[in-house]
Amino acid sequence: MSEKVFVSAQEVADRAGVSRSAVSRTFTPGASVSAQTRRRVLEAAEALGYHVNELARGLMRNESGIVCLIVSDVATPYRSALLREVTLLLQNSGKVAMLINTDRSDGSVDHALRQAIRYRADASIILSGMPDKSIVQLCLRNGQRLVLINRDDEQPGPLRINLDDDEAGGRVATAFVRAGCRTLAFANSEVGTPSLMARERGFVAAAAALGMEVSVERHGWTGYEAGKVLAQRMLTRTERPDAVFCATDLLACGFMDAARHQFSISVPGQLCIAGFDDIEQAAWSSYDLTTFAQPISAIAARAVEWLSHPQPENSEQSIRLHAELVWRGSIRGG
Amino acid sequence: MSEKVFVSAQEVADRAGVSRSAVSRTFTPGASVSAQTRRRVLEAAEALGYHVNELARGLMRNESGIVCLIVSDVATPYRSALLREVTLLLQNSGKVAMLINTDRSDGSVDHALRQAIRYRADASIILSGMPDKSIVQLCLRNGQRLVLINRDDEQPGPLRINLDDDEAGGRVATAFVRAGCRTLAFANSEVGTPSLMARERGFVAAAAALGMEVSVERHGWTGYEAGKVLAQRMLTRTERPDAVFCATDLLACGFMDAARHQFSISVPGQLCIAGFDDIEQAAWSSYDLTTFAQPISAIAARAVEWLSHPQPENSEQSIRLHAELVWRGSIRGG
DNA sequence: TTGTAAGCGTTATCAG
DNA sequence: CTGATAACGCTTACAA
Numbered sequence: 001m002s003e004k005v006f007v008s009a010q011e012v013a014d015r016a017g018v019s020r021s022a023v024s025r026t027f028t029p030g031a032s033v034s035a036q037t038r039r040r041v042l043e044a045a046e047a048l049g050y051h052v053n054e055l056a057r058g059l060m061r062n063e064s065g066i067v068c069l070i071v072s073d074v075a076t077p078y079r080s081a082l083l084r085e086v087t088l089l090l091q092n093s094g095k096v097a098m099l100i101n102t103d104r105s106d107g108s109v110d111h112a113l114r115q116a117i118r119y120r121a122d123a124s125i126i127l128s129g130m131p132d133k134s135i136v137q138l139c140l141r142n143g144q145r146l147v148l149i150n151r152d153d154e155q156p157g158p159l160r161i162n163l164d165d166d167e168a169g170g171r172v173a174t175a176f177v178r179a180g181c182r183t184l185a186f187a188n189s190e191v192g193t194p195s196l197m198a199r200e201r202g203f204v205a206a207a208a209a210l211g212m213e214v215s216v217e218r219h220g221w222t223g224y225e226a227g228k229v230l231a232q233r234m235l236t237r238t239e240r241p242d243a244v245f246c247a248t249d250l251l252a253c254g255f256m257d258a259a260r261h262q263f264s265i266s267v268p269g270q271l272c273i274a275g276f277d278d279i280e281q282a283a284w285s286s287y288d289l290t291t292f293a294q295p296i297s298a299i300a301a302r303a304v305e306w307l308s309h310p311q312p313e314n315s316e317q318s319i320r321l322h323a324e325l326v327w328r329g330s331i332r333g334g
Numbered sequence: 335m336s337e338k339v340f341v342s343a344q345e346v347a348d349r350a351g352v353s354r355s356a357v358s359r360t361f362t363p364g365a366s367v368s369a370q371t372r373r374r375v376l377e378a379a380e381a382l383g384y385h386v387n388e389l390a391r392g393l394m395r396n397e398s399g400i401v402c403l404i405v406s407d408v409a410t411p412y413r414s415a416l417l418r419e420v421t422l423l424l425q426n427s428g429k430v431a432m433l434i435n436t437d438r439s440d441g442s443v444d445h446a447l448r449q450a451i452r453y454r455a456d457a458s459i460i461l462s463g464m465p466d467k468s469i470v471q472l473c474l475r476n477g478q479r480l481v482l483i484n485r486d487d488e489q490p491g492p493l494r495i496n497l498d499d500d501e502a503g504g505r506v507a508t509a510f511v512r513a514g515c516r517t518l519a520f521a522n523s524e525v526g527t528p529s530l531m532a533r534e535r536g537f538v539a540a541a542a543a544l545g546m547e548v549s550v551e552r553h554g555w556t557g558y559e560a561g562k563v564l565a566q567r568m569l570t571r572t573e574r575p576d577a578v579f580c581a582t583d584l585l586a587c588g589f590m591d592a593a594r595h596q597f598s599i600s601v602p603g604q605l606c607i608a609g610f611d612d613i614e615q616a617a618w619s620s621y622d623l624t625t626f627a628q629p630i631s632a633i634a635a636r637a638v639e640w641l642s643h644p645q646p647e648n649s650e651q652s653i654r655l656h657a658e659l660v661w662r663g664s665i666r667g668g
Numbered sequence: 669t670t671g672t673a674a675g676c677g678t679t680a681t682c683a684g
Numbered sequence: 685c686t687g688a689t690a691a692c693g694c695t696t697a698c699a700a
Contacts, residue, residue, distance in 0.1 A: 005477040006396075006454070008677055019687045024679060034685060049472055051451045055389045055398060056677035059692050062340075064389060069433070074421070075614075080414035087408070087435040096449060099403070099433040101421040115430060117385045120340070138383055143339040224618060257619040280409075284558060285591040286620035342693055353671045358695060368669060390693040393676050 007048045016044035027052050058120060067095045067307065068116035070109060071127040072102045076223075076250070077279035078294060082127060082149070085300035093308050095122070102129055104191075104221075110135045117142055123307045126151060147303045152194035159306050160318045161299055165195045165276075168292050169202030170209075171325050172245045172274045175290075177210055179272050179332040181243035184214045187230040187255055188247045189222040196222070196247045199276060203245050215241065222247065227254020228262075235263050242271055243331075249275035249282045249291055256287060256330070272331040276323070288329040295321050341382045350378035361386050392454060401429045401641065402450035404443055405461040406436045410557075410584070411613035412628060416461060416483070419634035427642050429456070436463055438525075438555075444469045451476055457641045460485060481637045486528035493640050494652045495633055499529045499610075502626050503536030504543075505659050506579045506608045509624075511544055513606050513666040515577035518548045521564040521589055522581045523556040530556070530581045533610060537579050549575065556581065561588020562596075569597050576605055577665075583609040583616045583625055590621060590664070606665040610657070622663040629655050 009023040016023070018037055025031035026041040033041075044050070058064035067090055073079055087097045100115055102108035109129040116124045117138070123145035130151055131139075136158065139146055146158035153160055176184060184207050188200050200216060207214045217233055220226035227250060234241055235258070246252035252275030259265040259273075267273055275282060278293035302319055343357040350357070352371055359365035360375040367375075378384070392398035401424055407413055421431045434449055436442035443463040450458045451472070457479035464485055465473075470492065473480055480492035487494055510518060518541050522534050534550060541548045551568055554560035561584060568575055569592070580586035586609030593599040593607075601607055609616060612627035636653055 005475065006677090010677080020677090021679085021687060022685090024677095025686090028679080032685060037685080049475065051448065051476075053393070053454060053677050054452045055392045055454050056692085057679070058389045059387070059393060059677085059694085060679040062692080066432075073418075075411070075414040075418040077409070077411070080409040080417075083414075083433075084407075084409040084435060087433055091435060096453065097433045097435075098400075099417075099421055099431045101418060101425060101431075114385065118388045119430065120387060120389050141339065141383065142385075224614070253618065253620075261619045280558070281615060284587065285595045286587075340693090344693080354693090355671060355695080356669090358693095359670090362695080366669060371669080387693055390676085391695075393678085393693085394695045396676080 006053065007050045008053075009050070012041060012044045012048055012050045015048060016040040062120075063122055064120045065095055066098050066119055066121040068098045068100060068112070068119070068121040068124040069127065070100050070102060070112045070116075070124055070129070072104055072108070072129055074099075074101055077281060078249070078277045079127060081279070082294070082296050082299065085296050086125060086303065089300050089304040093304055095304075095307070104129070107132075113139055117144065123147065125149065125303055145307055147306065149299060149303065150193075150195045152198070156317065158317065159303070161302055161321065162319070163195065163294070163321050163323045165198035165323070166202035166205075168199055168276065168323055168325070169204070169245070170206035173203060173206040173210055173212075175274070175325075175331050176243040176245075176272055177212070179243070179268070181272055182212075183239060183241045183243065184212055185234055185241035185244045186214050186216045186247070187227065187234065187244055187251055188216065188218045189220055189226055189251065190218045191221060192218075199245075199247050222250055224250045224254040224257075227251035227256075228258040229254075231255040231258035232262070235259060235265065243273075244271065245274045247276060249277040249279045249289060251275070252289055252291070252330075253281060253287055256289070268330050268332045274331060278326050282326075282328070290328045290331045291326050292323040293326050294323060340387070341384045342387075343384070346375060346378045346382055346384045349382060350374040357384075396454075397456055398454045399429055400432050400453055400455040402432045402434060402446070402453070402455040402458040403461065404434050404436060404446045404450075404458055404463070406438055406442070406463055408433075408435055411615060412583070412611045413461060415613070416628070416630050416633065419630050420459060420637065423634050423638040427638055429638075429641070438463070441466075447473055451478065457481065459483065459637055459641075479641055481640065483633060483637065484527075484529045486532070490651065492651065493637070495636055495655065496653070497529065497628070497655050497657045499532035499657070500536035500539075502533055502610065502657055502659070503538070503579065504540035507537060507540040507544055507546075509608070509659075509665050510577040510579075510606055511546070513577070513602070515606055516546075517573060517575045517577065518546055519568055519575035519578045520548050520550045520581070521561065521568065521578055521585055522550065522552045523554055523560055523585065524552045525555060533579075533581050556584055558584050558588040558591075561585035561590075562592040563588075565589040565592035566596070569593060569599065577607075578605065579608045581610060583611040583613045583623060585609070586623055586625070586664075587615060587621055590623070602664050602666045608665060612660050616660075616662070624662045624665045625660055626657040627660050628657060 013020045025033045100112040109131045125147040140157045204214045275291035282289040347354045359367045434446040443465045459481040474491045538548045609625035616623040
């Protein structure tokens, strides 16, 4: 198989009878080339199968066009939906996404960020995990913009996009009470992400304000299986809850399935359930889950927009978005 | 904010009191550097925060380390699971994934492949859509390796990984008959992907061999909603099917939900259902769907392995993998 | 083992 | 508007 393969701007220039620079200008938006030169260059390029080498271009411009997406558990409904949205917007604004799949181990995100630096990514968007403070500084020093989504970090520099997780609890608590529920529970995972904890705290506080106590249980990761386990724990108690707020839709689906199929508890008849994220499955008729919608499009839009714009420099780099309550059938009397 | 930011090998060399090349060699696996030089370089690099510039390295080596993943509908359970697997393996073998999200329009994949060429990706893996013949040739001429997953294309050059979709039908048909079903149906989407059509043909043929006819209906895309619509069409007929093979798990979930919640048909009591893909939701107790498992790990492994190995050149570049039947509760008498 | 120097494919600068 | 020339940060003969 042939080895020396890629055709360079020089070859195009030779064939078109112009200089390298003319070729370069032809492929640089907004550069001044005469219509004729331009046409001849394009012809030659087409004939030769020339494609700009973005590696070399990035080297010169000190701007690769690459944006790193750092994420664990990509196959999860919420994560993959966010990923879709972000990549789409990124492409529309002329960037290209580099995907780094982290595991849930400690140095994982830091490792990913180092990768981003080596490829001279213009920016990194962190969808899961938390980078170490030092590596964040390293990225910023290297001129890399950082976006943290739902990470709720305090340090300045990166753009932080978060939801009003704490306020969600209040709305659910009210709905549960209105539905006549008396024994409230919160099903959480053990991972203890700031946003998950905020949902828990908000719910507990709101319930307390209504004069009710919440039994909290935490287990495993935020997936379907953990929801089942949590249901097993909570539904075998002597004082069984008649309302559960699950920190995540996946937890809620697992919880609901266990309640119905293992304990023959009717939802919402004997048990009201609410989730968080509004994943696609929440709308499926088997679940019909009342939940809070992650404003995925808004999140992605704000992130990408911030990347494309000249930085506002001293403006507060923290955005708080609203998670809308989506009423469905898993709470009585919606 | 500071502008000239990235630290170069030269600066490291200066600080360590060695030459540029020494630095380069230190970061090139398997190059000969004395332990002492190596140590001094590493110290200087650490102190300065040096990171190899992969853009420049790729330019020299003519090998970027980038592998392009071309995929539409990333947020779909099957796609995102495959994506997770591929990115993971890619990372383990020292490559990095560039994600391009295509829509279902015609030139979309071609556009993505051009992007891949511009970034001098070492390879592209196509998970959805079909590239034009000419662009495939262009990629190959440019030394870019190509992997087509479940695309069932005939042209030589790319590695083609496919399943035995056609054989699946036979196993389902037998199971349906054994369950006592008499009125068979196949629920497909309109997209007409080779693999989807192969499932349909295989099922129809197998049923014919058993002396039964299959009513086929096609609608929309391969998602949950389309499954509901198909159910509406097929379950309102005078001669209602008592067994349905859905081309996709998502279709099956939608079909099952419509059957149960709109038509109060019990599954598997009055209606047996089978799907294809074995997405996570198929195992959820609300569905408990009998289905065929995409051998996701094997697919990813074969793809990545082929990319990393020196090409076998003349060997047949087509792999056919087996989709295992996963027995669950949506067919009677498993 | 080490340093020197050439070159990878671009773009930016600056004359013309 | 165009063309020469100098970077960009790296790797890799080749020579020491």
